[in-house]
Amino acid sequence: MRIATYNVNGINGRLPVVLRWLREMNPDVACLQELRAPDEKFPADAIRDAGYEAIWHGQKSWNGVAILSRRGRPVETRRGLPGDPDDLHSCYIEADLGGVTVGCIYLPNGNPAPGPKFDYKLAWFKRLNAYARTLIKRGGPVVLCGDFNAVPTELDAYKPERWVHDAVFFPQTRAAYAKLVAQGWTDALRTLHPGETIYTYWDYFRNAFARNAGLRMDHLLVSPALQPLLKGAGVDREVRGWEKSSDHAPVWIELKPLSGGPRRPRARARN
DNA sequence: ATGGCTCCATACTGGAGA
Numbered sequence: 652m653r654i655a656t657y658n659v660n661g662i663n664g665r666l667p668v669v670l671r672w673l674r675e676m677n678p679d680v681a682c683l684q685e686l687r688a689p690d691e692k693f694p695a696d697a698i699r700d701a702g703y704e705a706i707w708h709g710q711k712s713w714n715g716v717a718i719l720s721r722r723g724r725p726v727e728t729r730r731g732l733p734g735d736p737d738d739l740h741s742c743y744i745e746a747d748l749g750g751v752t753v754g755c756i757y758l759p760n761g762n763p764a765p766g767p768k769f770d771y772k773l774a775w776f777k778r779l780n781a782y783a784r785t786l787i788k789r790g791g792p793v794v795l796c797g798d799f800n801a802v803p804t805e806l807d808a809y810k811p812e813r814w815v816h817d818a819v820f821f822p823q824t825r826a827a828y829a830k831l832v833a834q835g836w837t838d839a840l841r842t843l844h845p846g847e848t849i850y851t852y853w854d855y856f857r858n859a860f861a862r863n864a865g866l867r868m869d870h871l872l873v874s875p876a877l878q879p880l881l882k883g884a885g886v887d888r889e890v891r892g893w894e895k896s897s898d899h900a901p902v903w904i905e906l907k908p909l910s911g912g913p914r915r916p917r918a919r920a921r922n
Numbered sequence: 923a924t925g926g927c928t929c930c931a932t933a934c935t936g937g938a939g940a
Contacts, residue, residue, distance in 0.1 A: 712931065713937095740930040760939060820940095857926060866938090895928095898940085
């Protein structure tokens with residue numbers, strides 16, 4: 652089972668790229684961020700024609716998250732993080748997909764930092780961490796993925812010194828991310844590829860992609876119950892080089908099939 | 923410190939992204 656996350660930077664402007672990516676990479680589940688479209692402008696028909704059922708939480712111009720599945724309709728379990736009923740930003744949606752809980756995150760960017768936008772980012776991060784802890788305590792199989800707008804370590808940035816004044820690399824941002832992972836989550840990309848240069852974002856300026864001047868800030872975190880099933884992780888890097896690409900590339904994990912339960916014999920292989 | 927590029931809105935320009 653392949654679960655992917657992709658910050659599309661405008662679902663309608665990006666639709667041809669997204670459909671091509673779904674067709675070529677064929678993820679079972681796709682979490683999208685930065686739809687930048689209200690609910691009524693989500694291209695549900697085109698996505699259904701591509702073989703995916705979807706749930707989404709849109710917003711005019713900014714933010715917006717969606718979960719797509721080609722293995723049956725995602726069953727929505729939450730939209731929006733708990734802890735602030737006045738927060739109207741569309742930045743979190745969650746679904747059950749065949750027994751796996753998948754949370755799709757668009758963590759606020761927070762620039763300029765310091766300032767009120769950065770304060771909002773840190774407050775949002777704090778709410779995420781509080782909620783993520785309840786997921787860990789519940790003990791089930793969970794994937795939390797998306798654009799965290801957090802660059803975990805210096806290894807995850809080309810020329811990290813250029814980013815020290817940016818909200819994605821601020822010490823408080825990295826500390827919040829480290830605190831989240833320390834709850835028991837496995838950062839899939841980094842755990843399976845320790846020491847490697849892995850980027851998921853290259854800005855549109857300065858020919859950044861061609862120079863591989865990127866950042867790693869799109870992440871897939873798996874809960875302890877899923878960690879033994881994690882068998883692969885990667886970045887669909889070539890998508891970033893396609894015509895009219897997002898500034899992010901899709902990122903994915905591959906999970907072994909969930910067993911039907913501790914006492915149930917393994918199902919016989921289907922042809 | 924700024925700009926480079928690209929998206930969206932309702933547009934001939936500006937805000938946000940990171």
